Amino acid sequence: SGGSTTHTVRAGETLSGIATAYPGVTWQQIAQANRIPAPYTIRPGQRLTIPAQRSAPASREPFPGASFFRVGTDSPIITRMGRRLVEEGCSHYRVGPGPRWSDADRRSYSAWQRKLGFTGADADGIPGRTSWDRLRVPRG
Structure with missing residues (x-):
């Protein structure tokens, strides 16, 4: 656990793809933390707050x-x-x-x-x- 981190969106990335890089965090949590409404569009260069992991995901x-x-x-x-x-x-x-x-x-x-x-x-x-x-x- 710990505090949140920041992720800068690269061309071609999706919320679900970004979420896989942060075990224990779902794309829905990222969207909610950044107030991204449906259809969940993100753009290169956008800085996203990645919420703190809820638990030790490997366990x-x-x-x-x-x-x-x-x-x-x-x-x-x-x-x-x-x-x-x-x-x-x-x-x-x-x-x-x-x-x-x-x-x-x-x-x-x-x-x-x-x-x-x-x-x-x-x-x-x-x-x-x-x-x-x-x-x-x-x-x-």
Whole structure:
């Protein structure tokens, strides 16, 4: 962590491309910090404030994408996610958590989404980037 830094935009750069150079910071955070409205246009020479990283990014599992979380997925990422859900008081596990994506994982994740204030289809138990990043799943 620490304070913010400044990035000078070079020709051809995009907010998402710039964000990849600053682990732990999303392009949306850069846009918000610099009050850049949609369609998020930046220009060469523009100086952007890069917000401070939220956590030690190397120690966190990056969001693997919603399609990762489906029947048949078997990964230690699922186990580590489940352990974090248990720590957050969102467990619907009878046994486990384990590496295979299950209905207990989905119900537990839905409880986490509701704890964050999501409702309806936004609390369906399928991880999204915002809820995943807030869960802070450790890397293996």
